[in-house]
Amino acid sequence: MVAIRPVVELRVHGVGGASPDALLGTTAHRQVWGDRIAGFYAADSEVRGRRVEAYCWGGMTSRSSARVLWLLLFPFMLANVAGWTCSARVRRDRWMFAVHRACGRLAALAVTLNLLLIAAMAAMDVWAYQFCDQQRPDSSTGLKWVLNLPAGLEPGPRVVLGAALVLANLLVIALLADRTRSRYEDVTPVGAPVREPVRGSAAALPDGVGDPRFYDGQCTVWRLARLHLSAGVAWLALLLAWIGRDDRLDFWLVGLAGAVLVAATVLIACEAAGDRLTLPLTGAAALLLVVVAVWVWTADVIKEKTSHLQHMREAVLATFALIGVLVVARVLVMPLIVLLRRLGFRRGVADGPPVDRKWRAAPFMVAVLSVLSINAVGLGSLIAIGKSLGPVVWELEHSGDELAMFPFLPAVVPWLTLAPLAVVAVFLLAELLRCALAGRDRNTGPVVAEYTGRADADPPPEPPWDVWRRSALPNPGMSAYRREQASRWIRSIARARKTATFAADIRYLTAGTVLVALPLPALYVLGVKELPDIAENLAVGLAVMIPSAGVLLLRWGWRRPGARRWLGVLWDVGTFWPRAFHPFAPPCYAERAVPDLQRRIRWLRDNGNQVVLVGHSQGSVLAATALAQQPDTDTVLITFGSPLTSLYGWGFPAYINGDLCGRIKGEWINFSYRTDYIGGPVGCGGVDIPLPDPATSWYIAGEPLPPMRRHTGYWSDDAMWAHIDETVAKRLVDGPTPITPGPVHSPV
Structure with a gap:
């Protein structure tokens, strides 16, 4: 007897934590493993034709008052x-x-x-x-x-x-x-x-x-x-x-x-x-x-x-x-x-691919x-x-x-307070100026061309919606008000795309703060x-x-x-790394989160299920790390809004690089928006699928212009989930009859 292996979609949220209700999209769920700090929750009914579970790990960084x-x-x-x-x-x-x-x-x-x-x-x-x-x-x-x-x-x-x-x-x-x-x-x-x-x-x-x-x-x-x-x-x-x-x-x-x-x-x-x-x-x-x-x-x-x-x-x-x-x-x-x-x-650096030496x-x-x-x-x-x-x-x-x-305190304190404050002010003004300049014509032109081509390729709407559908792109027949409205929409997209590249500029803020503080010992020694x-x-x-x-x-x-x-959010990013340098730092939540994911995936597979691991933002980092440490050719990895390259690959290149991508053996799909200010492409061959944001330039007359999703809108992107459904459908292959599971419970 042969049977189709059931698919379990295991979702992992990003920074700041998320409730099981929000992650599963339903209040009808039950906890199947873990505790009040971090646990797995399963929806009582199928979602998009498959069982869905959520791993909520926010209690390790933000839920407790302590x-x-x-x-x-x-x-x-x-x-x-x-x-x-x-x-x-x-x-x-x-x-x-x-x-x-x-x-x-x-x-x-x-x-x-x-x-x-x-x-x-x-x-x-x-x-x-x-x-x-x-x-x-x-x-x-x-x-x-x-x-x-x-x-x-x-x-x-x-x-x-x-x-x-x-x-x-x-x-x-x-x-x-x-x-x-x-x-x-x-x-x-x-x-x-x-x-x-x-x-x-x-x-x-x-x-x-x-x-x-x-x-x-x-x-x-x-x-x-x-x-x-x-x-x-x-x-x-x-x-x-x-x-x-x-x-x-x-x-x-x-x-x-x-x-x-x-x-x-x-x-x-x-x-x-x-x-x-x-x-x-x-x-x-x-x-x-x-x-x-x-x-x-x-x-x-x-x-x-x-x-x-x-x-x-x-x-x-x-x-x-x-x-x-x-x-x-x-x-x-x-x-x-x-x-x-x-x-x-002696010999110096070993042979290897070129490295980024920006910081x-x-x-x-x-x-x-x-x-x-x-x-x-x-x-x-x-x-x-x-x-x-x-x-x-x-x-x-x-x-x-x-x-x-x-x-020496009144002499030192200004360099610890006023000087860094001035550096922060200059940095913010520079970033605001860059953001404002991003709305110039040379940046808006590619946006107009892109959405013009996409609008021409869209199928025509069914009547009577073709009467009410309008384009957010500027055209000669528009009124002055609508033309200005369309121009603001185009400029907002150009600015959002430019702002999404500003994350690495934090090095300038850090460098400025350090430079204004370096004279402290000299000022004290010289008596200034x-x-x-x-x-x-x-x-x-x-x-x-x-x-x-x-x-x-x-x-x-x-x-x-x-x-x-x-x-x-601060701890989600800063405590991902083990305490290998300072033992009094806040604890590394990944010390528990990654083994939790690995054990749950193994238990689901041992019970005849096929796992689709879905990670958003910081959850994508946990998901990728879990699969990189336990090579698995059967589990499908879906990530979106992932900071693996845009943040971790830039700040920690010795540990998050192409070698990590090579250790993930199963199918991997990464979705990203150009307007995402945290996530982006991961840079591994055949993995990245860019998504338009906004999805289209068409909108219904009288309604707001198409909004941008940026970093938090992936969960409601129908195009992304349609692609995920298609990927899951291809993975439904015949296999041996799975073990008939009883009530889902915590593995011993």
């Missing part, structure tokens, strides 16, 4: 993404690729140390040492009274309490990373019944995204989290020992803490070495911190308040210098390797951007904390009741600090507003699911 707190981890996310922005040329060179990965992890460590430094300036210097030295009257109530409780202690114990707050900040982030690791990275990859530790990280796998072990980041996150924790605790012990140093014993403590910090830094740079040292190193750093804290508490080595915490300025400058070295290490080492290649020292500085720029973001928010929070505790003076030496804050009072006050006020705006944004997202979906 996801909005990931905004606090935004700099860590940038630091992690920076490591993945590797060029294809660098990836082909074994030395340069290894150095790239090491420098990416060191730059990520710089962000962690930067956070701890700002926390130490606020908790140890401003609060514990200065504010708690001021005796509050008994009538003082509220938060200030609570914060002033340690006022009766000596300076040493107060400073240790401030260090405890810094440590608590680090531990909370580390515990959050460990908790998310158990929810995401602990998902066992498909085809791995016995989980073996992956030596190295996903970034070093030879097959990149197509490797089945790519989304197996459990060991990497565990290792990096322990090393960042060790480095952070060692740095805090070093800071305590440094500010309390007085005799030979103190320098021994400084040396030991520095040695632990150096060891942790070296192990972070080494991708697959010293795994057995991570836990002992963490224990040594913790023990050393306890010893130093007890010594500072009991030895009375901290002097009474005169201005800032003693030796704090040297510690701040030294830490900022270390952060700078870790971030610019790439710029120092990469040219040396290039020079060795030019001198003929070679992406890893450095994104890493610098992560440091700038944490300093803009962190230093703004520092100023806000100081001003909330009392009057502030920008002086190094001060003996009054006011809180002394470092004078004087600014007009109005500029200084505006910059400080803006710096204080940044954390306040962040709090309002958190509150807004916490209460409103719609707001969380908008914030979830």
Whole structure:
């Protein structure tokens, strides 16, 4: 007996999440697998003649209120993404690729140390040492009274309490990373019944995204989290020992803490070495911190308040210098390797196709951007904390009741707030100007010619609609009003097509922001600090507003699911990559989403079904990755609005390239509009099918002119779905009788 294999259309939504109702087009559905975070939903009745299921994964990035707190981890996310922005040329060179990965992890460590430094300036210097030295009257109530409780202690114990707050900040982030690791990275990859530790990280796998072990980041996150924790605790012990140093014993403590910090830094740079040292190193750093804290508490080595915490300025400058070295290490080492290649020292880049080198500085720029973001928010929070505790003076030496804050802050803050704001304004004005100029005649001419040819090829409408049908194209017989209306329609299409190519311009915004921030160290060293009072006050006020705006944004997202979906768009793009460079970044949802898709496809096929995998936008990236890791000649892949090439292939060319396309063995069709500002063609041979947008220039008199679908209109495009129906019909071949399925249930 032979039977036609039933077809199951498995839909995967894009960024921002989508409800099962919207994705399936019906409220009559049931959950067949998964949980409330991410699950598969099946429609009760067939759609377009086939069973339809939807994979809704938005709960991993936007559904829960707690996801909005990931905004606090935004700099860590940038630091992690920076490591993945590797060029294809660098990836082909074994030395340069290894150095790239090491420098990416060191730059990520710089962000962690930067956070701890700002926390130490606020908790140890401003609060514990200065504010708690001021005796509050008994009538003082509220938060200030609570914060002033340690006022009766000596300076040493107060400073240790401030260090405890810094440590608590680090531990909370580390515990959050460990908790998310158990929810995401602990998902066992498909085809791995016995989980073996992956030596190295996903970034070093030879097959990149197509490797089945790519989304197996459990060991990497565990290792990096322990090393960042060790480095952070060692740095805090070093800071305590440094500010309390007085005799030979103190320098021994400084040396030991520095040695632990150096060891942790070296192990972070080494991708697959010293795994057995991570836990002992963490224990040594913790023990050393306890010893130093007890010594500072009991030895009375901290002097009474005169201005800032003693030796704090040297510690701040030294830490900022270390952060700078870790971030610019790439710029120092990469040219040396290039020079060795030019001198003929060993083989360089392997043979391969030409590579796009338009944004070679992406890893450095994104890493610098992560440091700038944490300093803009962190230093703004520092100023806000100081001003909330009392009057502030920008002086190094001060003996009054006011809180002394470092004078470099008013000089640095403008370059972290006003300068980037000016770059953003210039960038937006330039993009608006380009968009306006896109409506000129030389751009509208091809649009008119294209739709004129398409209108001539359209079949004539049946009566009486031929009387009411009109063309949106301008022609000599039109009235002046209709001619202007038609011209605006043509110009809007030309502008939309031009705007769709602007996504790559983000590199200019990033470059401008980085360039205006690079003079910061030089300005401080050269002593160029004087600014007009109005500029200084505006910059400080803006710096204080940044954390306040962040709090309002958190509150807004916490209460409103719609707001969380908008914030979830940021995580959908930024957390696609495993945490191979910074363990405290928001978790990678693809660690679970890709295995989920692979298991569901395998289960459907094992039960006698043929699968048509349909992915929109970010869902197309998940779908393509799932099939690339598990080569399958039977599953049909349908993508539309796909950013595989337009976004991922441009920003991450070492991992999303032609090799990924070659690993997808089954039939693949990709639809795209020229007006799509996110998706586009994927560039694989015979895969792309361009669709007109708008679909036609004809419209019914009295109704609006044909609208553009751009990125979100694929789901309602009848021409696209007719093509998909035709493709599915061709795949309905005779085969063995499938297993008669009972009620659809979760596979064990």
